[in-house]
Amino acid sequence: MVASPEGRYPAELRSLEEAITALEAQRALLGDGVVETALAPLVAQRDRLVASAVGEQRKQVTVLFADLVDSTPVARKLDPEDLQQVMSGYYAAARRAVEAEGGVVEKYIGDAVMAVFGLHRSREDDAARAVRAALAMRQALERLDGHTQATYGARLPVRIGIDTGEVVVTGMAGGDSGEFLAVGETINRAARLQGAAPPGSILLSADTAGQVRGAFGLRRLTGLELKGLDGPVDAYVVEGADREGFWPEGRGIEGVETETVGRAGELDRLRELFTDVVSRHGRRVVTVLGEAGIGKSRVLRDVEAWLARLPTDVWVLRGRAVPSTQGVANALLRSVFAERFRIRGTDDPTTVRGRWTTGWTELLGAPDGAPEEGEGAAETVATWLGFGLDEAGRAVVGTTDPQALRRRGSELVRRLLDRLARRAPVVVLLEDVHWADAASLDSLAALAGPGGEGTLLVVASARPELLERRPEWGAPAGMDLLPLRPLEEAESRDLVRQLLQRAREVPDELVGVVAETADGNPFFVEELVKWLVQERVVDTASEQWTVRAGAVDDLQVPTTLRGLLQARLDVLPPAERGVVGCAAVVGRVFWDQAVDRLASAVRVRPSDGVPLDRLAQHDVVVERPRSTFAGCQEFSFRHALLRDVAYEGVLRSARRLLHAEAAGWLEDVVLRSGRVDEHAAQVAGHHEAAGHRREAASWYLRAGRYAAGAFANDDALRLIGRAEALLADVEEPDLLVEVLLAREAVLDRLGRREEQRVVLDRLAALPAGPEQTARIRLAEARLLFFRGEYSAVPPVAEEAAGLAAKAGRQDLEADALMQWGRSLAYLAEHAAARRLLRRSLVEARAIGDHKRAGEDLRLLGVVATNLGENEEALRILADARAEHRSIDDHEGEAMVTGQVGALLMNMGRLEEARQATEEALAEFRADGHRYREGVMLTNLARIAMDQGRLDDALEGGRQALELTEQIDDAEGLVASLQSLGDSARLAGDLGAARAHLERGLAESRQHELPYFTAHLLASLAAVDLAEGLPEDALAHAARAQEEAATADVPHAGARADLVTGMVRQAAGDPAAV
Structure with missing residues (x-):
């Protein structure tokens, strides 16, 4: 202010x-x-x-005062020019050290240099910056002193004093010079500390030492007498350089260190799990579960501290999920690499690439020729996670196929972790995974599964909300839940006494009130004690604190956490309170520039800018070590609950405006960064809260498409669902069509046919132009096909082709021709199917659509297979595979591989068929393509049956049946029933065989599948024969021959003929021999 x-x-x-x-x-x-x-x-x-009052402000700063020791005798020895050269080097070295840490050299006083940190812009770590600058200055001046001694035979050691406190900062006359003058006792104390420091040392005041505690090695000096100051003071000599940390420092009461309370059992359990995975070279994922403030972060920090004390090497990786990226695919995994490689969200592409390449190389260690060392490996993972960009912001990997990138990227990350785990145990510490994106949760769960190499332990913290998203979390083998219970009352009382350890006497009544109000939550205990300190119930003015008698009776202690936190916020000055509200609108994590914009919009911005430094002093917020957005200070609320209470304190009439400003600011930042999709969900959330329904829907749609492209299907549906809900009462038919089409595409991949049907019915009722209508009709045709309604597809596809041509969309026209031809192929209209598929192939090649061309060729291979042209089919499928490989389209190649497996199965080359089908199945499972997964399971069951592995055949058939029922795949259902029926017959379970086959026959007739009808009738004839019913067998065999003829599928006809011969031979017909 x-x-x-x-x-x-x-x-x-x-x-x-x-x-x-x-x-x-x-x-x-x-x-x-x-x-x-x-x-x-x-x-x-x-x-x-x-x-x-403009031009003058009170603010806390850190003042550094440096001076040369015994410089006067040296000056007498040196020529004035030599002295000037020495002093110029001294001043330049001091200025470089100060400015490198963001400080300002405020003045030179003879040999002394005075610098201020926080003069123009306060930072929470100004004290640490000052100490780092002092260390750098001392190092530089030691080198300079060595040169001076060698050249002139004189030494000029430096000594430095640092103090932190309040000053008055005044702009110099004129107001445009940018110069400021700092006045206050802090400057005098820093100068006195400098005078008391031994030569070559750095001496800190107690206030400065309290702010950098834990970051530097300090040695306390007690009873120091400083000229001009009343009474002896304590000071601290800096003895060690700083370290960077992932965990925010300063939890609890400043100057008070506490032991972990009530978590001995949980920490013992985590140590046991680590020992177990090391002994077994195993893998495990442990989730420390508990409500906000229960002490999850403290447990993770204690684990890290314990690991650091082990005599053996351990890889420790860390990451954190935040609410704003919950809908961003791989955000949690990305945070692990960003933290390890020190990558900011808005670093320019060159910086990102440089830090990524260096970090990846360092993790690889000594080369051994593994794939993760190969050309493009680092770039593949970087691009998959959103880091791998060239100077123009484009992906550096040749493929734009998302599933290929996902498959390769996840494989390389797995190999990298295996590589690290082979060298030493790997421990991954993850914070707040209840906010993690679905894709990262899937990856995290996969780490606990089989197949990994070396020792790996993941320790993650989460709130119970995680189990609402993932009820099965912790149940699979290799996963554990470690709940944190509330503290017992005795443990809470112990924590209160630890926090008030500097008090002379702590009344039991006060301890009891705090423990009861906190209700077993350590964070509540800490916050309540802080509130008592703020309200001066506990007086901390002296080294030994005192508690005012009767103060508990005089003050009303809040009975809930909300009341407690609101009471803490209410003691802030009005301007700071307004700024807290603006920060809360931005989110749990916020940035100084964003809050500045919001505060200006609602007229609560003080003229000196948003006072985040003072909010940090009040312990409402903490500055984060690194910012997501370059050029901004990044802060977070001391706790999520503080943010929630502050947000509720914002007038509802102001929230919309503030969210609108937040959306505008964030849009500007992410557009400048060129990495919009990663932050689209966060932008959408602000637009939604601002009442900008159309803008919010558009951004949610963008975020949903981004998630879908990464095959984070659950996240995609959630985000697209938000967009759909926002458009419920908005006249935006074009945007609603896009939202519904995006939703339908994800549902199609997941095989959720009934939901697809609902979406398509809604689309049919919306006004749309030729292009959108073409896309809607194509989606309709696709659904009809996958539900086995082949005869209904041609008119819909034909209509879509006409609309696409009218709209000038050759790609959509090619798609329509493909779907039309595919349906005819499954209706056994092979000649017509070939004509349409060849037309689609010509269109696809004309526009360079290799993916479409590959699918056209695959379907032409299906036609050739159905007609018994096996060698021709193999040639066509080889061409199809080449099309997909040319664009690194792994899923398309898998579809071809699966088709080759089916063809080889029909040709009797069973082992080759099994290998091809299993390869395709792995790809479809990785990509979440459930329809294709069902097809492969059915084919593998059939292959197992033909190889005589009846147990495998029956189990595979049951899996295929369950899946095809779930996704409403009519043809897949029929195929799985046929496979189960044939396997049951060979296993001797004729009752089950007949039940499966008769159900399959009914489904096949309902969906007009003559190919399967012929096969099912032939299989029933075989069951009749096994049951001694020759007349029934002959009837079924005859009908099978009729259906085979109708289907024009030689393979089906040959099987019907074979069964007929077997029946006649069993009946003693000599003509059947």
Whole structure:
């Protein structure tokens, strides 16, 4: 807040802000007109008071004071030019060290240099920056001193004092120079500390030491007498350099260290699990589960600290999920690499590539020729995770096929983890996985499965909401849940006493009130004690704290966490309270520039900018070590619950405006970064809260497509569903069509046919132009095909082809021709099918659509197979595989491989068929393509039966039947029933065989599948024969021959003829021999 240090303005401004807030609260009762009239003079007076104080502000800074030791005798020895050269080097080295850490050299006083950190812009780590600058300055001056001694025979060691405290910062006259003057006792203390420091040392005040505790090695000096200051003081000598940390420092009461309370059993369990996986070279995923504030982060930090004390090497990787990226595929996995490689979200592509390449190479270690070392491996993973960009922002990997990228990227990450785990145990610590995206959760669960090499332990923290998303989480082998219970009352009392350990006496009544109010939550305990300190129930002014007698009776202690946190926020000055609300609108994690924009929009921005440094002093927010967005300071609320309470404190009338500003700011930032899709869900959330339904829907759609492209199907449906809901009462038919088409495409991949049907019915009722209508009709044709309604497909596909041609969309026309031809192939109209598929192939090649061309060729291979042209089919399928390989389309190639497997099965080359089918099945499962998975399972069951592996055949058939029933795949259902029936017959279970075959026959006739009808009738004839019913067998065999003739499928006809011969031979017909 810009104001005179002790003047009347802060109090008067506070009164005005409270009056304005009170009037705003009456808006619903009094009406806008009355409120605006009453507000006008108050707002004008507030603005005049703020303007009158511009140019001066109180703020906390860290002051560094450096001086040369015994420089006067040296100056007498040196020639003035030599002295000038020495001093210029000294001043330049000092300035470089200060400015490298964001400080400002405020003045030179003889040999002394005074620098201020936080002068122009406060940072939470200003004290740490000052200490780092002092260390760098000392190192540089030691080199300079060595040169001075060697050249001139004189030494000029430096000593440095640092203090943190409040100063008055005043802009110099004129206001445009950018120069500031800092005035206050802090500067004097820093100078006195410098004078008391031994030569070559750095001496900190207690206030500075408290801010950097844990980051540097410090040695305490007690009872230091400093000239001009009253009484002895404690100071700290810096003895070690700083370290960077993933975990925020400073939880609890400043200056008070506490032991972990009530978690001995959980920590013992985690140590046992680590020992177990090391002994077995195994893998395990452990989720530490508990409510917000229960102590999950403390447990993870304790685990990391324990690992650091082990005598053996351990790889420790860390990552964190945040709510804004819950809909972003692979966001949690990306955070692990970003933290390890120090990549920011808005680093330019060159920086991202450089940091990624360096980090990947360092993890690989010594080369051994493995695939993860191969050309393009690092770039593949980087592109998959959203890091691999060239200078123009394009993907550097040759393929744009998402499933291929996903398959290859995940394989390389798995191989990298295996590589690390073979060298030393790998421990991955993950925070807040209840906010993780679905794709990362799938990857995390897969780590617990079989197939990995080496030792790997994942320890993740999560709230119970994770089990609402994933009820099965923790149930599979290799996964554990480790719930954190609330503290017992005795444990809570122990924690209260630890936090108040510096108090002379702590009344039992106070301890009991805190423990009872906290209800076993360690965070609640800490926050309640902090509130007591703020309210001066606990006086921390002296080294030994005191508790005011009777204070508990005089003050009302909040009975719920919400009341507690709201009480903490209410003690903030009005301007800071307004800024807290703006920050809460941005989110749990927020940025200084975003809050500045919001605060300006609602007229709560102080003239000196948003006071996030003072909010950090109040322990409401903490500055994060690195920012997602370059050029911004990134902060987070001390706890998610603090953010929630602050957000609820924002007037609803202001929330829409604030969210609109947040959306605008975030859009600007992500558009500049060129990585829009990663943040689309976050932008959408702000637009939604702002009431911008169309904009929100558009951004949710973008986020949903991004998730679908990464095969994060659950996330895609959730995001697209938000877009759909927002358009419920909005006249945006074009956008709604796009949203529904995106939803239908994901449902198609998942095989959720009934839901597809609902979506297509809605699409049919919406107005649409030729292009959109063509896409709708193509989706309709696709659904009809996969439900086995082949005869209904041709007119729909023909209509789509005409609409596509009218719209000038050659790609859609080729798709329509393909779907038309495919349906005719399954209706055994082979000549017509070939003509259409060849036309589609010509169209696809004309526009360079290799994926479409590959599918056309695959279907032409199906036609050749049905006609018994096996060698021709193999040649065509080889051409199809080449088309898909030319664009690195792994899923398309898998479809061809599966078709080759079916052909080889019909040719009796069973082992080759099995290998091809299993290869295709693995790809379809990885990509979530359930329809294709069902086809492969059925074929594998048939192959197992033909190879005499009847147990495998029956189990495979049951799996195929279950899946095809789930996805409403009519043809797949019939095929799986036939396979089960034939396997049951060979296993001697004739009753089950007949039941499966008769059900399959009914389904086949309902869906007009003459090919399968012929096979099913032939199979029933074989069952009749096994049961001693020759007349029934002959009847079924005759009908099988009739259906085979209708189907024009030689293979089916040959099987019907074979069964007929077997029946006649069993009946003693000599002509059948």
